[in-house]
Amino acid sequence: MKQSILSNIKPEAEKLDQLMRSDLEVIDNPLLAEVVAYAIFNGGKRIRPLLTVLSARLCGCEALEELYRLALTFEYLHAASLLHDDVIDHAEQRRGRIAANKAWGNTHVILAGDFLHSRAMWLAGTLGGKQCLDKICQAASAMVESEFLQLQNAQRTETSEEYYFQVLKGKTAALIAAACETGVIFAGGTPDKRAALALFGSNLGLSFQIIDDLLDYQGDPARTGKAVGNDFQEGKMTLPLIYAMSQDGGGAGQALSVILKDEPAGRRHSFARARDLIEEAGGFSYARQRAGELIDEAMRGLEIFPAGPGKDLLGALAAYVLERDK
Amino acid sequence: MKQSILSNIKPEAEKLDQLMRSDLEVIDNPLLAEVVAYAIFNGGKRIRPLLTVLSARLCGCEALEELYRLALTFEYLHAASLLHDDVIDHAEQRRGRIAANKAWGNTHVILAGDFLHSRAMWLAGTLGGKQCLDKICQAASAMVESEFLQLQNAQRTETSEEYYFQVLKGKTAALIAAACETGVIFAGGTPDKRAALALFGSNLGLSFQIIDDLLDYQGDPARTGKAVGNDFQEGKMTLPLIYAMSQDGGGAGQALSVILKDEPAGRRHSFARARDLIEEAGGFSYARQRAGELIDEAMRGLEIFPAGPGKDLLGALAAYVLERDK
Numbered sequence: 001m002k003q004s005i006l007s008n009i010k011p012e013a014e015k016l017d018q019l020m021r022s023d024l025e026v027i028d029n030p031l032l033a034e035v036v037a038y039a040i041f042n043g044g045k046r047i048r049p050l051l052t053v054l055s056a057r058l059c060g061c062e063a064l065e066e067l068y069r070l071a072l073t074f075e076y077l078h079a080a081s082l083l084h085d086d087v088i089d090h091a092e093q094r095r096g097r098i099a100a101n102k103a104w105g106n107t108h109v110i111l112a113g114d115f116l117h118s119r120a121m122w123l124a125g126t127l128g129g130k131q132c133l134d135k136i137c138q139a140a141s142a143m144v145e146s147e148f149l150q151l152q153n154a155q156r157t158e159t160s161e162e163y164y165f166q167v168l169k170g171k172t173a174a175l176i177a178a179a180c181e182t183g184v185i186f187a188g189g190t191p192d193k194r195a196a197l198a199l200f201g202s203n204l205g206l207s208f209q210i211i212d213d214l215l216d217y218q219g220d221p222a223r224t225g226k227a228v229g230n231d232f233q234e235g236k237m238t239l240p241l242i243y244a245m246s247q248d249g250g251g252a253g254q255a256l257s258v259i260l261k262d263e264p265a266g267r268r269h270s271f272a273r274a275r276d277l278i279e280e281a282g283g284f285s286y287a288r289q290r291a292g293e294l295i296d297e298a299m300r301g302l303e304i305f306p307a308g309p310g311k312d313l314l315g316a317l318a319a320y321v322l323e324r325d326k
Numbered sequence: 327m328k329q330s331i332l333s334n335i336k337p338e339a340e341k342l343d344q345l346m347r348s349d350l351e352v353i354d355n356p357l358l359a360e361v362v363a364y365a366i367f368n369g370g371k372r373i374r375p376l377l378t379v380l381s382a383r384l385c386g387c388e389a390l391e392e393l394y395r396l397a398l399t400f401e402y403l404h405a406a407s408l409l410h411d412d413v414i415d416h417a418e419q420r421r422g423r424i425a426a427n428k429a430w431g432n433t434h435v436i437l438a439g440d441f442l443h444s445r446a447m448w449l450a451g452t453l454g455g456k457q458c459l460d461k462i463c464q465a466a467s468a469m470v471e472s473e474f475l476q477l478q479n480a481q482r483t484e485t486s487e488e489y490y491f492q493v494l495k496g497k498t499a500a501l502i503a504a505a506c507e508t509g510v511i512f513a514g515g516t517p518d519k520r521a522a523l524a525l526f527g528s529n530l531g532l533s534f535q536i537i538d539d540l541l542d543y544q545g546d547p548a549r550t551g552k553a554v555g556n557d558f559q560e561g562k563m564t565l566p567l568i569y570a571m572s573q574d575g576g577g578a579g580q581a582l583s584v585i586l587k588d589e590p591a592g593r594r595h596s597f598a599r600a601r602d603l604i605e606e607a608g609g610f611s612y613a614r615q616r617a618g619e620l621i622d623e624a625m626r627g628l629e630i631f632p633a634g635p636g637k638d639l640l641g642a643l644a645a646y647v648l649e650r651d652k
Contacts, residue, residue: 026467029474084440088433107414107477110436114410115470117440121447122463126456133459137448141352144441148355151433 035112048074055183057310070127076120083113096225139178146170159237173205203298210291213238223326229271244283252281361438374400381509396453402446409439422551465504472496485563499531529624536617539564549652555597570609578607
């Protein structure tokens with residue numbers, strides 16, 4: 001299944017890659033071009049720009065080159081935020097390679113992120129117009145707001161599920177929803193279509209991040225390109241852990257609380273035990289179930305669209321988000 | 327003179343400050359609001375947005391609130407770039423206060439910069455339209471390109487004047503020129519007016535940066551809010567130093583070369599001697615003369631505009647740039 005989904009979207013992703021290569025020729029400085037290329041051409045699946053293209057197609061828009069170029073906005077904004085995140089997190093690795101900050105240093109990476117941010121806004125404003133730019137800037141602001149929300153609550157171990165979803169909405173879902181909505185706006189779709197695809201994108205984004213958080217416990221480093229246990233070591237309260245701690249029955253919550261009060265090195269040492277506790281308390285299956293429910297809801301929203309290859313591809317993308325192992 | 331210029335622009339600067347306060351109420355997270363306020367409300371003279379307002383006025387545009395809000399774009403972009411610069415430079419101080427990165431930490435400051443960048447683009451695109459956004463994104467990209475140019479050449483002591491001006495054009499002049507052009511575009515000014523104000527802004531920006539570089543040698547820390555000698559310690563090749571090193575006569579060039587090959591701590595130790603050598607070689611007077619010539623050229627460009635209070639204020643701003651001591 002996974003292979004067939006990826007092979008369906010591969011030609012589209014390749015077209016986007018080709019357009020990015022030619023768009024990024026706008027860069028004069030060879031070193032800046034190198035850092036940006038390192039950030040962009042890294043095996044990413046181009047899910048965000050694909051959503052823009054597919055959403056527009058679902059609203060009757062042909063595959064215009066202008067649409068594909070507008071869609072690049074979302075890959076650039078995503079890459080810019082990953083670059084700044086890598087500096088913030090002192091990341092060592094990303095997708096199986098040395099993280100950009102380690103490869104180039106913070107200065108180059110902060111500036112390359114700024115460049116991509118500007119280029120994204122340029123594409124959004126010149127190809128998408130005011131409505132698209134408005135949506136995209138809202139999403140970019142929401143990303144910062146939710147990072148601050150997360151920072152303010154980093155030391156709290158009693159985080160609620162509600163708070164977890166509030167952070168996710170700004171951190172991941174807003175940009176993915178904006179990618180879908182931008183496709184509808186470009187295609188001149190009706191408000192009900194815009195609402196349906198905004199909900200689809202938002203739920204897909206939430207689901208995507210839940211799976212990401214699951215992979216941080218259960219992923220295969222050879223597939224994901226990063227070690228497991230980072231979130232737990234940092235004391236990040238993600239859904240499996242939040243759920244497990246809310247369950248009183250087996251005492252898992254209390255045991256996890258004790259481990260979480262430890263230093264990061266101690267938490268790393270206790271990671272396997274914590275994973276077992278979360279498993280016993282049903283934290284992983286609960287998180288996977290929530291991710292599935294969100295995708296179901298996303299798909300129900302698409303019922304207003306007639307069946308066809310565009311809708312099938314969006315459904316396939318949604319299925320991929322749930323099944324992905326990297 | 328200085329006092330009277332500042333008192334002329336003060337009411338306008340206060341109006342801009344008031345608008346920024348109300349515009350930034352869009353921020354939800356109180357901590358983000360605090361970091362952004364720290365970056366924005368720091369005694370800045372609002373030269374960039376003032377140039378937008380005055381350029382529009384020179385092209386016959388009334389003082390509309392929409393124009394003032396569009397002008398904020400330039401203060402936000404400027405503040406965003408200073409925030410990221412402070413992280414990059416590990417700055418200790420800015421305008422007599424603890425630098426933002428020391429007050430809040432890199433994470434908060436990188437993200438607050440990203441927020442201001444997004445908000446700037448939102449204002450530019452929604453209030454200024456495609457032409458303004460295009461210009462502003464070009465300027466934002468030029469800032470990154472020129473920082474990379476500077477990084478690549480950081481270790482070269484044989485920097486030429488031509489290269490110095492190339493970096494300045496991207497680093498400082500492009501955004502100030504864009505601030506002026508945005509005013510003309512907003513006012514629907516003719517291409518010759520746009521060209522005249524673009525040149526005015528570019529020259530003003532170059533001159534501004536030359537004076538900045540002079541203040542790093544000759545400023546009064548009590549006025550500038552920062553210690554002298556930082557550029558020299560970092561081995562930054564600014565105009566007074568470039569000129570002094572190009573003069574063979576008194577042997578100053580060779581003596582400066584020897585000091586520059588030293589470690590940063592050694593350069594700091596030799597700062598007073600280096601300043602004397604540059605003075606003897608005429609580096610400071612040359613730089614001040616170039617700054618003056620650029621301002622003269624800027625003012626000549628304004629000859630196409632009739633005399634009036636708008637033009638007087640632009641002339642006063644230009645005079646202030648030359649005479650400023652902080």
